[in-house]
Amino acid sequence: MTSFAVYNPATEAVIAEVPNGTAADATAAVDAAAKAFPDWATTAPRARAEVLRKAYELIIAGTENLAALITAENGKSEADARAEVAYSAEFFRWFSEEAVRTDGEYGSSPAGGTRTIVTHQPVGIAALVTPWNFPAAMATRKIAPALAAGCTVVLKPASETPLTALAIADLLTAAGVPEGVVNVVTTDSPAEVVTTWLADDRVRKLSFTGSTRVGHTLLRQSADRVLNTSMELGGNAPFIVTADADLDSAVAGAMIAKFRNGGQACTAANRFFVHADVLDDFVARFGAAIDKLEVAPLISAKAVTGVSGLVDDAVADGARITNTGPVPADGWYYPATLLVDVEPGFRIVREEIFGPVAPIISWRDEQEMLAQVNDSEYGLAAYVYAGRLQDALRIAESIEAGMVGVNRGVVSDPAAPFGGFKQSGLGREGARDGLREFQETQFFSVDWT
Ligand SMILES: NC(=O)c1ccc[n+]([C@@H]2O[C@H](COP(=O)([O-])OP(=O)(O)OC[C@H]3O[C@@H](n4cnc5c(N)ncnc54)[C@H](O)[C@@H]3O)[C@@H](O)[C@H]2O)c1
Ligand SMILES: N[C@@H](CC=O)C(=O)O
Numbered sequence: 001m002t003s004f005a006v007y008n009p010a011t012e013a014v015i016a017e018v019p020n021g022t023a024a025d026a027t028a029a030v031d032a033a034a035k036a037f038p039d040w041a042t043t044a045p046r047a048r049a050e051v052l053r054k055a056y057e058l059i060i061a062g063t064e065n066l067a068a069l070i071t072a073e074n075g076k077s078e079a080d081a082r083a084e085v086a087y088s089a090e091f092f093r094w095f096s097e098e099a100v101r102t103d104g105e106y107g108s109s110p111a112g113g114t115r116t117i118v119t120h121q122p123v124g125i126a127a128l129v130t131p132w133n134f135p136a137a138m139a140t141r142k143i144a145p146a147l148a149a150g151c152t153v154v155l156k157p158a159s160e161t162p163l164t165a166l167a168i169a170d171l172l173t174a175a176g177v178p179e180g181v182v183n184v185v186t187t188d189s190p191a192e193v194v195t196t197w198l199a200d201d202r203v204r205k206l207s208f209t210g211s212t213r214v215g216h217t218l219l220r221q222s223a224d225r226v227l228n229t230s231m232e233l234g235g236n237a238p239f240i241v242t243a244d245a246d247l248d249s250a251v252a253g254a255m256i257a258k259f260r261n262g263g264q265a266c267t268a269a270n271r272f273f274v275h276a277d278v279l280d281d282f283v284a285r286f287g288a289a290i291d292k293l294e295v296a297p298l299i300s301a302k303a304v305t306g307v308s309g310l311v312d313d314a315v316a317d318g319a320r321i322t323n324t325g326p327v328p329a330d331g332w333y334y335p336a337t338l339l340v341d342v343e344p345g346f347r348i349v350r351e352e353i354f355g356p357v358a359p360i361i362s363w364r365d366e367q368e369m370l371a372q373v374n375d376s377e378y379g380l381a382a383y384v385y386a387g388r389l390q391d392a393l394r395i396a397e398s399i400e401a402g403m404v405g406v407n408r409g410v411v412s413d414p415a416a417p418f419g420g421f422k423q424s425g426l427g428r429e430g431a432r433d434g435l436r437e438f439q440e441t442q443f444f445s446v447d448w449t
Helices: 023-042 045-061 063-074 078-098 137-149 162-175 190-199 212-223 247-263 276-291 301-316 366-374 389-398 431-436
Strands: 003-007 014-019 105-108 114-122 125-129 153-156 182-184 203-209 228-232 237-241 269-275 320-324 337-340 357-363 381-385 403-406 439-447
Touching (some): 014 162, 023 182, 023 190, 045 078, 078 137, 078 247, 078 431, 125 137, 125 190, 137 162, 137 203, 137 431, 153 190, 162 182, 190 203, 190 212, 203 212, 212 228, 237 366, 247 269, 247 276, 247 357, 269 276, 269 366, 276 320, 276 337, 276 357, 301 320, 301 357, 357 366, 366 389, 389 403
Parallel strands (some): 125 153, 125 203, 153 182, 203 228, 237 381, 337 357
Antiparallel strands (some): 114 439, 320 337
16 A cells, blocks of 8 residues: 655654555445444443543543644644643543433324334444544544444544544554444545545445535535535634623633634634724733744645735735734744734635634624624634623624634533534534434334224
8 A cells, every 4th residue: 555644734844654545445444344333333332331431541541642643743732732632532531421321202193093212223334534623633523422322433534634543543442442443544535535435335424524615525425325414614703802891801712712723723713803992902912912922833834825815815905914923934834913904805704714813803883793793604613702691692692603602712512512504514513412413313103002
């Protein structure tokens, strides 16, 4: 088999070569998953739960190793990498607890002639496709519920970050996951591998996390077999600050919502709507924090070009750069940047930045601001900072987004249903909803006459 190179974004050096999987490897992975499925699907829920719990413990115990791997291939800071390891392990703990809650329903028909028993079956072999920005968590957010439900999986990690997925697969084997239950195919020809899976009748589920652009393609391909799909796609999160918000708290939240993972998060605040009465104060405080912020590198040279093009266009349209943070001379870096005098129609406001740039829009009229907030094909995350909870909730309820941080800059939580409205996706991950994505609902209609 041929191989492809994995790079360290901070040094641009090659750090590993991994197998370059082909269509034949994709089919071999499904063969293994198909062989393992009958036993895993009928393994007692408690036994599956204990394997998942062990996986949680092993990931936590191996935090330093896994975090170092994430930093090496993704470039994120050590602190962000450790936080990601804890977050990714948590999916195994949460779904080990959900695996044993095998709920169903029992009812009777209105006329009384039948009894209805509703149950949930594992959907079958699931194809999982994940991005590079959270190489551990985006994989475990799918693997944990799939295994809890009794599914076996084939996983294609992003070609930029295959090492973390391979390390997680090893940890799962050590935790007692049987051979064939989790099968990783690394490749730099994603379409070849994923198309093979989508065309294979034995694959019953696609769970994809990545861009809306690739999501469109995979949804079209999935239509041919009416494949069960879960899509976690792009975002364009608004961050709203009202006139009476606690500005210290809003700036602290903005730093997390914008700069966690260097802005390379689907949930990253992409456009700031700050009330005109507090605009200068907010910009001064946010700018002071940005001046000191050293960001991690972006994932690639192409990503740096993309972010810098968005900023250049915004400046050409009339925006002003008020603050920038420090960056090293080498590596794929773009500095933390604050932009003011931004208008809602600018490209930087309409597209996902996926980098450490914060564009600020000023507002006075709440309805006008909400219309601008909702004028987007995306609807993943949003953030609201307001002094009165009822104002925050009124605004939150008006936003077309699946997740709203209310006076906080993070929404991610394995126990909450993560997902988006509109073109940000279909379905939810985490919580009980995440388990349901890997189950088929079945009912038995029982004669009662
Ligand atoms: N909603 C969420 O939960 C969530 C989480 C993380 C990232 N994202 C989104 O992911 C994007 C960034 O990640 P990315 O750049 O890795 O996304 P991407 O869409 O380029 O790639 C995602 C995955 O799809 C694969 N892929 C690419 N082209 C393909 C094709 N033609 N056929 C099959 N597979 C293909 C990639 O190799 C990778 O594994 C952003 O838009 C971000 O918002 C969303
Ligand atoms: N930020 C998201 C992942 C998307 O990038 C998360 O926290 O799960």
